[in-house]
Amino acid sequence: MIHDFTYLRPGKVKEALAMLAQHRDGAKIICGGQSLLIIMRQGLVVTEFLVDIKGLDELNFITYDPRAGLKIGATTTHRTIEKSPLIKEKYPVLAAMEEKLASIQVRNWGTIGGNLAHADAAGDPAPVLIALNASVTIASSAGVRSVPLEEFYPGLFETVLAPDEMVTEVLVPPPSARTAAAYQKFNLLESDQGIVAVAVSLSVGDGGVCKDARIVLGNAAPVPIRAKKTERLLIESAPNEEIFAKAGETAAEEADPVADIHASEDYRRHLIAVLTGRLTKEAWEQACQA
Numbered sequence: 001m002i003h004d005f006t007y008l009r010p011g012k013v014k015e016a017l018a019m020l021a022q023h024r025d026g027a028k029i030i031c032g033g034q035s036l037l038i039i040m041r042q043g044l045v046v047t048e049f050l051v052d053i054k055g056l057d058e059l060n061f062i063t064y065d066p067r068a069g070l071k072i073g074a075t076t077t078h079r080t081i082e083k084s085p086l087i088k089e090k091y092p093v094l095a096a097m098e099e100k101l102a103s104i105q106v107r108n109w110g111t112i113g114g115n116l117a118h119a120d121a122a123g124d125p126a127p128v129l130i131a132l133n134a135s136v137t138i139a140s141s142a143g144v145r146s147v148p149l150e151e152f153y154p155g156l157f158e159t160v161l162a163p164d165e166m167v168t169e170v171l172v173p174p175p176s177a178r179t180a181a182a183y184q185k186f187n188l189l190e191s192d193q194g195i196v197a198v199a200v201s202l203s204v205g206d207g208g209v210c211k212d213a214r215i216v217l218g219n220a221a222p223v224p225i226r227a228k229k230t231e232r233l234l235i236e237s238a239p240n241e242e243i244f245a246k247a248g249e250t251a252a253e254e255a256d257p258v259a260d261i262h263a264s265e266d267y268r269r270h271l272i273a274v275l276t277g278r279l280t281k282e283a284w285e286q287a288c289q290a
């Protein structure tokens with residue numbers, strides 16, 4: 001049962017921030033409601049005020065600038081990102097990830113800001129966006145700050161957001177030369193969240209060696225984590241089958257997965273090894289052709 005609350009519908013971002021500041025601990029943002037309503041119905045979230053930001057058109061945008069990169073407004077839906085010709089062209093891994101996130105119905109209503117702020121370790125966008133070195137812009141009535149997405153999650157279902165703060169946009173740097181990214185989740189049911197997921201971004205440098213690597217494991221720890229030992233293994237190497245396999249083994253060691261009804265800890269580590277091996281190879285081959 002959902003407990004009673006007062007529903008607030010700001011018309012502008014400024015108004016929404018003022019409402020959050022006024023009610024602080026007693027207010028909760030709702031956007032698409034695809035995650036929040038479930039936990040409210042379960043009684044896990046009880047709030048006095050619900051601030052509905054879904055109608056804030058100021059935050060519904062996708063823009064690209066060759067120097068600044070990609071900006072996605074917080075209320076942009078998953079479906080809009082998936083279908084964006086600009087994102088398909090410049091950040092194909094992002095569009096491909098969105099295509100596998102939930103069902104079309106959920107994607108039509110759920111938003112990127114809501115997904116990131118929900119902080120589910122099994123969420124799809126965060127690992128991909130961290131691999132792309134994204135940051136989030138956070139606003140309150142006191143001002144605006146930017147936080148690398150990698151530092152946005154202090155713990156399971158936690159973010160660095162203060163009660164009066166709101167995510168306003170996601171910023172992804174422009175794609176680097178000779179760089180490619182790949183993402184895959186392993187799920188038992190189509191459109192479901194992943195038992196584990198891996199996102200990889202690799203750059204080719206002079207002489208065919210790997211210049212840069214960002215490898216992010218999803219649902220393999222309480223928060224999305226960079227597999228930094230695995231990245232170091234790849235950087236300055238000329239990746240081959242042996243290194244891809246070793247990257248998989250190393251990533252599995254770096255993971256900190258739990259056992260639950262979906263999979264044991266060992267099975268999750270096995271999946272991480274397989275996915276990391278596959279995706280490092282895929283990203284490397286694409287980067288070499290870029």
Ligand SMILES: Cc1cc2nc3c(=O)[nH]c(=O)nc-3n(C[C@H](O)[C@H](O)[C@H](O)COP(=O)(O)OP(=O)(O)OC[C@H]3O[C@@H](n4cnc5c(N)ncnc54)[C@H](O)[C@@H]3O)c2cc1C
Nearest residue numbers: 031032033034035036102110111113114115117123124167
């Ligand atoms: C059937 C089903 C299947 C799903 N499958 C997947 C899947 O495969 N992969 C996946 O990643 N997700 C999946 N999800 C989760 C879901 O798609 C996202 O979590 C959802 O898109 C969240 O966006 P929302 O706008 O609905 O957020 P809401 O539910 O409205 O809010 C979620 C949380 O974020 C906060 N919030 C919302 N917007 C902001 C903001 N701008 N700033 C600060 N805080 C904010 C809210 O207060 C709340 O705590 C699934 C959900 C359902 C119902």
